[in-house]
Amino acid sequence: MLQHWGRDARRLVAMVRRTRGRFAAIVGPTYRGVQYLWHLLVWSRISAGRAGLLPIELPAEMLARKGLHRAPPRLTVQGTVEASVFSRGFAEVYALLFANLQRADLLSSYRHAIPGPAFRGVYLWDSAFIAQVWRWWDRRVAQEVLLAVLELRDGDRLQHVVTEFTRSIYTQPPLVAWSAMEIARCLPRDAAVAFIQDVYPVLKDFQSWLETHRRLDNGLYAWAHPYESGVENAPRFSNRDESVMRNVETMAAPDFSSYVVLQLDALSEMAGRLGLDAEEGAFAAKAERVRGQMNALLWDERDGLYYDLDAAGIHVRVSTVASLLPLWAGVPGPERARRLVARILAPRHYGSLIPLPSVDRAERCFEKDMWRGPVWVNTAFGVIQGLLRYGYEREAGELAFRLCRGVYGVFAEERQIYEFYDPDALHTKDLRRKQGNWWKALTLGRGPQRDFVGWSGLVNTLLIEVLLGLRVEQGRVTLRPRLPAEAQGMTWVLSLADGGRLSLRSISPDRFEGSWTVDGQEFSFVTALAETVDLGDGWC
Template sequence: MMQRSDPPPQPAERPLPRLRRALGRLRHAATRIRRPQVMGRWHRGLSYLWHLLIWSRIAAGRAGALPIELPAAMLRAKGIALAPPHLEASHHPDAGAVTAGFAEIYALLFANLQRADLLSSTRHAIPGPAFRGVYLWDSAFIAQVWRWWDPTAAADVLNAVVELRDGDRLQHVVTEFHESPYTQPPLIAWSLARLAEQLAAPKAQALAERDFDALDAYQDWLSRHRRLDSGLYAWAHPYESGVENAPRFSNTDESALRRTAAIAAVDFSSYVVLQLDALAALAARIGRETDAARRAAEAEALRRRIDSLLWDERDGLYYDRDGAGSPVRVATIASLLPLWAGVPDAARAERLVARIMAAESFGTAMPLPSVARDEPQFERDMWRGPVWLNTAYGVILGLRRYGYQREAAELAWRLCVGVYRVFAAERRIYEFYDPDQHHTRHLHRKRGNRWKALTLGTGPQTDFVGWTGLANNLLLEVLLGLDLRGERLRLCPRLPQAAQGLGLALRLPQQDLLLRLTSAAEGVTGSVSQAGRSADFSAGYGATIDLHAVLHGATEGNTPCASAT
């Protein structure tokens, strides 16, 4: 008779996961959004020392001592196998600024990528050196910048937010020492769905399967805890919105915050539409057709509610509605976000676009300010007037969705070149920008709030690529119209008149692609090289070039560019 042997001893659990769980329990026990930051400031100081090599190389690059590039060994230390996209601009007054600013964004993107540590079991991203935590909507946009360089890093950045959820709630922010009781704009599913479109089918399916259930449960949590009887959504606190000192919610220094729990928020409701659309796409990708149909139907129903309840016919904008149903009449960037979510019909979209392009409103020199330039409450203080690249990027995607391609390209050029010009002048990438001038001397951060001045300074944060890195996306996605979804490799240039004569040499290591082009009056001429093949091409403004076809001796002709969301 055979005797049953004892099971082999299990290896002892490694100490890092145990410490991570213990720290998580400690954070959870002390949940609150505001707490003394002495420990946090000590941690930031130590982190600067820890990353001294990275930051000193970037600083040297700013001073001209070396290119703003990082060696392969340093990249490998954070799991990055390839160099970032590289751009050389020429034959244009802004060529030097474009070259340097493009490189700086990727250098900072890498510097702000964190390895797995006590906070997270996966790589994660901080928006900037002063914000040492995992932030919800920052991570959604950071992943979009990473997807042009390393999609696996983008996926990790998103997964860190999912991993650090509290039950079904995705958290506003989690640091080593505290976590927030709130949520934030729900854009992780949107970012994940866009990333999945870029990947080959097996990788895209694996990505969707990994996070779909958690993101689907998060949508249910929002419906239970943030949805009003009208079917629209309300922020529990202005800090949830990410735009807390906007005139919709508070005064400049936040000494008077509105109670937002009964205010139907146009931005929140629009973000939820984007999340529902993304969940439908992710569900379809993994074969869950019932879930896909359900979420798509919910998205359409919410679009109709936004359009019927939040549109203001007199002003031609979407506004929040307070508990009594009255519009909160202040023209902010939130009034334009339904365009991104596909809410308005063609006539209402046209009225929004008129406001977007008007120089006295949202069409400023550096366009899409957080509050309309002609709004009485406009001022150069955070969300009360300065330009933020994340919301501006969403509005530009909305313009493209409705076919306003020239307008989108014009605004994209002014935005990304504005970021690059400020970097050329001040050698810094900032979290927000002046809508009228290419410098930051007149900008403020919650002026009058002494605590914020002490902890974060009086102006915009520096080395911030939490979403300012989207300037590079605007160049790649909107101005060049690069489409890397699935197996496609297409170009649809829409460089405006102001870019005429600009020469660009773009290397994309992820695709082993070298693209050279020169902008002419109504299109581009150029060449493409990949895997030992090279070919020349030309394209009219807004015409699609299939670069794979060009490399193999054929073209698609001048087909129109596709819209994008």
């Protein structure tokens, strides 16, 4: 009976989202007020941890309130002055990840994630990234975070954002399929197939929707509005305060087209796992066609970058992180990839203290305002994935180390995990949020949002997967460390939620020794940078 009541209540709330009447104005604040009382307990624990009064951890009974039965991964780093910066920042990310997890409620029948306290809704691309942070703690939660996005779709369209009583007319970067396949690879075979069977039909229909509503005649993809891109005040789209916005509906976008390629690749792999050979081949062929058109139309040979292409066939010549994302999707050939990597590593372009700013530092329009210059961990994560895809593993490790050290270092100074970061400093005092836009200042403040985990939590995923190099595929564990020379002398001990324990020490540049312990069995090893160590199976 309770299950039927919950389903009926969610249907009522969905109807209210469509009508937005006086009922929503009354019930919305009341419902959020009840939630707030529970979250006071969570935030009091986190605040005490930040002040050093308690470890940054949550008791088992509090975890159980949200259906969690294991503590999060725990990291201990020793050997240098800054070692504790990594340990405490890593713990804070998981504490905030838990705080921002919502139980099944009137909004969704699944547990779902909000990016931060100021963003109390289910966001499409945020959820895709948040699921990758959850994947190393609780894979079922990671799945539910994505299933909530699919449940809240409008027809075949995945919505930009849905709250208890509002919905969006837009979509957002189509990254759920990519995220779902990353989760599926970590699951035992039968569980992976079951998950794929749940998500594949919906994601297949979403791809068809994009082809109908967002694909241009040239085969590439265009945003309906800058807000749909997630990077709305980027100089390729608008001015700083968004008082002037470009019409993007006919502008082929390198980021959107890259995300579609990632979705098509994921759909192809899903179809293969389900034994749908014809669909596997069809999606793979579509991905190759988009790659070909991107190389033919969006690449600028003079600048060595991918640019937006307007309706007149003219490139929008602004070097932003969108120009680099085709690496993630495997678009460029080796020589074009080399030119992109050179730009990424150059300090005057993207190789800053905290690397991979949202706009090239050499651009005249670079400024420390939202998507006009600050570092966003999600797009930086995508670029690092691109480096790995093309075999630039040393470079990926160096950038991941500096990105993690930057986010954790700012936490050490300011006791906050933020929405975006200053590429040149371990503080946020110079950052702005759409300066001149009074409405954004009133509703979201003048700088980056705090407690944003959120995609900023991807630093933990980068540390586990890129720096330490752990990978799990159908229960088999491998290690491929990429810690840079700066990490020499540091000892990293990672205790995973499922019971595995990794110890890794840099004994010289590019040389490591360590051990892997699971079920009381310890395996010792010595290895080199980007050299794979098979740690065995039976852990998942």
